Each structure stands twice: as C-alpha cells, then as structure tokens.
Amino acid sequence: MLEIPGRKEICNKFREGGGRVAAVMPIHYPRELFRAFGVLPIEVWGPPGMDISHSAAHLQPYVCSMVHNMLAFLKTGGLDCADFIIVPHACDSLQGLGSLLVDFVRPPQPVFPLYMPRGRRPEDVEFFAQEFRKLYDWLSNLTGRRPSDEQLMESILMEERADKALAKLYDLRTEVSLSVRDFYRVVRTRQYFPAEEFVSFVERVIDEYSGNPPDGVPVIMSGIVPEPMEVLDEIQNLGGIVVGDDFACCGRRVYPAGSGEDPFIRMAWRIVHGPPDVTRGDLIEERFEHLMDKVKKTGAAGMIFYTVKFCEPELFDLPDMRRRLKEAGIPSVHVEVDINDPLSHQTITRIGAFLEVLI
Amino acid sequence: MGRISAIGIDVGSTTAKIVGVDEGGELVWKYIEPAHPRVEEQVDRFLRKLEEENGPIDGIPIVATGYGRNLVHQATRKVTEITCHALGVFRQLGHGGTLIDIGGQDSKVIVIGPSGEVVDFAMNDKCAAGTGRFLENTAGRLMVKLDEMGQLALSSEEEVPISSTCTVFAESEIISMIAHGVRVEPILKGLHRSLVKRVVAMVRSVGLVPPLMLSGGVVKNPAIRKMIEEETGQKVTMPEHPQFMGAYGAALIALRGKRRTNA
Numbered sequence: 001m002l003e004i005p006g007r008k009e010i011c012n013k014f015r016e017g018g019g020r021v022a023a024v025m026p027i028h029y030p031r032e033l034f035r036a037f038g039v040l041p042i043e044v045w046g047p048p049g050m051d052i053s054h055s056a057a058h059l060q061p062y063v064c065s066m067v068h069n070m071l072a073f074l075k076t077g078g079l080d081c082a083d084f085i086i087v088p089h090a091c092d093s094l095q096g097l098g099s100l101l102v103d104f105v106r107p108p109q110p111v112f113p114l115y116m117p118r119g120r121r122p123e124d125v126e127f128f129a130q131e132f133r134k135l136y137d138w139l140s141n142l143t144g145r146r147p148s149d150e151q152l153m154e155s156i157l158m159e160e161r162a163d164k165a166l167a168k169l170y171d172l173r174t175e176v177s178l179s180v181r182d183f184y185r186v187v188r189t190r191q192y193f194p195a196e197e198f199v200s201f202v203e204r205v206i207d208e209y210s211g212n213p214p215d216g217v218p219v220i221m222s223g224i225v226p227e228p229m230e231v232l233d234e235i236q237n238l239g240g241i242v243v244g245d246d247f248a249c250c251g252r253r254v255y256p257a258g259s260g261e262d263p264f265i266r267m268a269w270r271i272v273h274g275p276p277d278v279t280r281g282d283l284i285e286e287r288f289e290h291l292m293d294k295v296k297k298t299g300a301a302g303m304i305f306y307t308v309k310f311c312e313p314e315l316f317d318l319p320d321m322r323r324r325l326k327e328a329g330i331p332s333v334h335v336e337v338d339i340n341d342p343l344s345h346q347t348i349t350r351i352g353a354f355l356e357v358l359i
Numbered sequence: 360m361g362r363i364s365a366i367g368i369d370v371g372s373t374t375a376k377i378v379g380v381d382e383g384g385e386l387v388w389k390y391i392e393p394a395h396p397r398v399e400e401q402v403d404r405f406l407r408k409l410e411e412e413n414g415p416i417d418g419i420p421i422v423a424t425g426y427g428r429n430l431v432h433q434a435t436r437k438v439t440e441i442t443c444h445a446l447g448v449f450r451q452l453g454h455g456g457t458l459i460d461i462g463g464q465d466s467k468v469i470v471i472g473p474s475g476e477v478v479d480f481a482m483n484d485k486c487a488a489g490t491g492r493f494l495e496n497t498a499g500r501l502m503v504k505l506d507e508m509g510q511l512a513l514s515s516e517e518e519v520p521i522s523s524t525c526t527v528f529a530e531s532e533i534i535s536m537i538a539h540g541v542r543v544e545p546i547l548k549g550l551h552r553s554l555v556k557r558v559v560a561m562v563r564s565v566g567l568v569p570p571l572m573l574s575g576g577v578v579k580n581p582a583i584r585k586m587i588e589e590e591t592g593q594k595v596t597m598p599e600h601p602q603f604m605g606a607y608g609a610a611l612i613a614l615r616g617k618r619r620t621n622a
C-alpha cells in the first residue's frame with residue numbers, strides 16, 4: 001500500500017512550522033482564506049469507527065453517523081490539536097451540530113458556523129462572499145492578522161493549482177496503476193495536505209504510477225464518503241474499478257478556477273460553480289446531467305450509490321435519480337452504511353451482485 | 360464418473376443446501392440441512408454424501424453461493440445468491456419476471472430478464488422483519504408449530520392488524536393482544552400480512568415485472584403465497600424445489616464454466 005502521511009502527522013508538522021490549524025466539517029469552505037491567515041484547514045469526515053455513546057446525549061439516534069462521530073471525536077479529544085472549528089451549514093444535521101457546539105458543548109476552540117447559499121445565481125455568489133468577509137474578520141480578530149488582497153489572491157491561485165492537480169489526477173485514472181483504494185487515499189489527501197504539498201504529491205504519484213490501472217468493470221460511485229475504505233478493495237476484488245465519483249468528500253469538490261480581482265467574489269464563485277451538489281441547492285436535473293456526463297467520459301457501466309444512513313440530502317433525490325439513470329440505460333445499486341460499522345457481508349453481497357449484473 | 364457434472368452449494372443463514380446437476384443441467388441430486396457454524400466441515404460432509412450416492416467427484420466444478428460462500432474453500436468459484444437464484448428459477452420455470460425469495464434471515468426481490476439475467480434487485484438483509492425469522496420468533500411465543508402457522512392463519516376469517524414491522528416490537532404487541540384475550544388465529548393472520556406487506560414494499564421499490572415467482576424456505580407456508588397474490592393482484596408461480604434455487608443456479612454456473620473450459 002502507498003505510504004501517505006496521516007492527518008495527525010500533517011497537523012503536527014504544520015504546527016511545528018508555526019502555523020495554526022482549523023478543524024473543518026463537511027462540505028464546502030474557502031481553503032484559500034484560511035491559508036492566507038497561516039491556518040491549515042484539516043477536514044473532519046467522521047472519522048469512522050467512533051464510540052457514539054459520547055454524542056448520544058446531544059443527538060438523536062436518527063442523526064447520521066457522520067455528525068455523531070464528529071461530536072464524539074471532539075468530546076474524546078480528537079480535535080485537541082485544532083485552534084478553530086468551522087461548521088458549514090451543509091445540511092440540517094450539520095447546522096444542528098453547529099448550534100450545539102456554540103450553545104451547549106462550548107469546546108475550548110472558537111466555532112464559526114458558515115452559512116451556505118442555495119443556488120448558482122449572482123446573488124448566491126454575493127451571499128457567500130459576504131459570509132467569507134465575516135469569516136475573514138473572525139479570523140482576523142483571533143489571529144491578529146489582516147492579509148492583503150494580494151496575499152489572498154496568492155493563496156487563491158495556489159488552491160486553484162491544487163484543484164487543477166486534482167482534476168488531472170481524475171482525468172488520468174485510467175492511466176495510473178494505483179489500486180482503487182490507493183487512488184482514493186491520494187484523492188483524499190486534498191482534505192488535509194497543504195495545497196503546495198498536494199500538488200507536488202499528485203505530480204509524483206502520476207509519474208511513479210503511470211501504467212495500466214487494475215482491470216475491472218468500470219463503475220462510478222456517489223455518496224458522501226467512501227468509508228470504510230475497505231469497500232474500495234472489495235469492489236476491486238469483486239471485479240470492479242471505480243473510474244469516477246461524485247462523493248461529497250472527493251469529486252464533488254473539484255472546483256473550477258475563478259477569475260476577477262475581488263478575492264472574496266472569486267473564492268465564492270469557485271465553490272458556487274463547482275460540480276452540482278444537493279447540499280448547495282443544485283437541482284436533480286443538474287446532478288443527473290453531471291452524472292451522465294461522467295458516465296460518458298469514463299465509459300462507466302453502472303453507478304453505485306453509497307450513502308450514509310440517515311443522510312437526508314442524499315437520500316431525498318435518490319429514488320428519482322435512480323429512476324432517471326435507469327431510463328437512460330444506466331443500472332445502479334444503492335448501499336447504505338453507518339460509518340461506525342465494519343464493512344458488512346450484506347454490503348459486499350449487494351455490490352458483488354451488482355457487478356455480476358454488469359459483467 | 361457418475362451422473363453429476365457440476366455442483367452448487369448454497370450456504371444460507373438458516374440452511375445449507377447442495378445440488379448436483381447432470382450434463383444437461385437437470386437437477387439430479389439435492390440435500391439440505393440446518394446451517395452449521397463450521398461451514399467447511401459441513402461442506403466436506405455434504406460432498407462425501409454426494410460421493411457415496413453418486414460416485415467420485417474429482418474434477419467436478421463446484422460453485423458456492425449464499426451468506427457463507429466465502430467459507431466454502433472447496434468451491435472453484437463464488438457467486439452471489441442474487442445471480443444464482445435468478446439463474447436457478449429461470450431454468451426451472453423457463454421465463455423471466457419478478458422473483459420473491461423469502462429466506463430464514465433475509466429476503467430478496469429480483470427482476471429477471473428474458474434470458475435469465477438479473478435486471479434489478481432489492482434485498483432486506485439487515486432486519487428480521489420481512490424474513491422467516493419474523494414468523495419463527497412469534498411462532499415460539501404463540502406456541503404454534505412453524506409449519507402449521509400458515510394453515511392456522513388461513514383458517515381465520517378475522518384478521519388483527521399488527522402495526523409494528525419490527526420483530527421485537529411485534530412480539531410485544533402480540534403479548535399484549537394475548538393478554539387482552541385475542542385469539543391466536545387472527546393474530547397469526549395479521550402477522551403474515553405484516554410480513555407480506557414488507558416484502559411487497561420491496562417489490563414496489565424495484566417495480567413489478569410479471570409474472571411473479573416465489574422461492575425460499577418460507578414459501579412452504581400457504582398463507583404467504585396467498586397473501587402475496589392478494590397484495591399484488593398477481594398469480595404466483597413456484598419452482599419445483601423452491602428452497603434449492605440458489606444452489607441450483609450455482610450448479611448451473613459451474614456447468615457453464617465447465618463447458619467453456621472444455622470448448
């Protein structure tokens with residue numbers, strides 16, 4: 001398996017270099033803004049395998065395991081190395097978590113709830129830019145820094161380069177010999193590597209692993225997060241290869257480069273015009289077209305919807321999305337997981353049966 | 360070599376089955392036992408029994424399916440129960456359609472295409488409601504033999520609705536009904552209805568493509584079949600050996616593999 005430093009290692013290294021760290025909950029936020037303040041955003045997607053008795057006092061059992069785990073992680077000291085906590089309002093559960101942190105749990109770190117626009121209109125960009133200005137002031141108060149527009153722009157350009165590297169990695173999926181799991185381990189370093197390290201790491205991987213990808217029937221995965229990551233090994237063992245994804249933590253955040261001189265508008269525009277995402281209010285039509293486009297580009301034979309149990313935004317669109325795909329001749333399967341459960345036999349059987357259908 | 364050309368083994372959560380097919384794919388030998396936790400030993404025993412009754416099995420391909428398929432080290436290949444059930448039923452009934460398979464601990468609905476291929480499927484594999492376990496649990500509580508439950512349910516004109524779909528809650532609901540003097544038969548009827556509604560909801564989730572077919576251990580229960588017909592408005596057909604369709608399909612896949620190798 002490919003050697004990749006973990007979050008803790010990167011966090012410690014960054015702090016040793018005099019930087020500060022923000023723990024950021026899913027899904028969208030302006031990385032570049034944090035970096036301009038010398039703060040490294042490290043994303044928290046769960047993590048899986050937590051003991052949710054630590055979160056059960058605050059959250060109902062039907063709140064997704066992602067949010068349960070974030071709270072359990074915080075309460076068991078998992079975020080101790082972070083100086084700030086950012087909670088974007090991606091869904092009701094995350095908004096609930098944001099309020100809980102601010103009003104009841106009151107962790108030692110300051111918490112910033114980041115509100116999201118729900119659309120792609122110019123006023124959505126303006127709304128988001130306004131949120132970023134508030135975040136700028138908040139970080140400014142806490143760090144004593146006030147990065148100039150030039151510094152912000154420099155940071156923006158670096159993150160745009162990192163997003164371009166991520167897009168290139170996806171484009172070259174069928175030209176690198178990485179296993180399905182290793183490919184996603186590399187993709188997911190975008191969640192915690194500083195952008196400059198991510199760019200050089202991706203370049204190195206593309207270079208070192210150029211060659212034929214593992215054999216298999218091509219599929220696309222959609223959902224929030226591919227956890228437990230063993231599922232990716234299983235897909236490969238069962239004769240499949242993931243050639244593209246629409247995971248909220250991965251492919252749904254390959255943001256385009258922006259333009260224009262106003263750094264706040266540019267940061268906001270990039271996210272608002274990223275791949276369609278239900279948590280940002282994009283319509284099912286846009287998501288469907290996006291998925292069909294991915295299918296055409298990658299030659300995928302089917303889609304695996306791999307969702308987190310009780311994830312309302314994802315589940316809301318799902319029946320209609322699967323119906324549309326079916327009508328377009330694209331078979332799909334739906335697997336629901338709790339990120340605290342080990343990979344179950346039932347999940348493997350569902351995916352295995354689906355791949356048998358495609359083969 | 361004897362008359363067996365390929366072998367299919369289905370290690371389910373409640374029962375383990377083995378099937379032998381001849382060169383033409385006809386089911387010529389079968390055997391079933393409650394599933395044993397030591398799968399490998401049980402499969403060894405199955406294979407010895409098959410040899411005793413049919414002659415040596417060296418070189419005969421074996422395909423394993425079912426919940427415990429990965430533990431069958433004697434198998435040359437492992438295939439999911441979805442694909443195997445579809446193939447077995449298609450071969451026995453000679454047509455596609457929608458198959459409902461209700462097993463001891465899971466149930467599945469498979470839409471089978473005109474050539475026996477799986478078009479779509481849904482599984483209930485995490486919750487005992489909608490599976491044989493739902494009936495088994497309550498049979499014990501009502502002191503009724505499992506294989507008499509269906510007849511008893513059908514003997515009642517009256518039906519008491521069971522509102523809980525969860526096995527554990529349904530059991531508490533039943534206890535409270537008994538405490539209120541409700542007769543066993545109407546409770547049984549309501550219980551069967553509850554299971555069937557759950558299964559039919561799965562059928563609706565994939566979209567019913569007629570004809571409707573039924574397999575799995577629970578189909579021996581006449582009330583299940585009747586109520587599925589009532590709830591879907593479709594006549595139900597059943598293969599000759601409904602409990603063996605997974606193993607049969609596995610044997611057919613083994614046979615197909617053998618033909619390809621020999622070709």
Ligand code: SF4
Binds near residue numbers: 065308
């Ligand atoms: S998994 Fe779904 S419900 Fe949970 S935090 Fe993510 S978007 Fe929200």
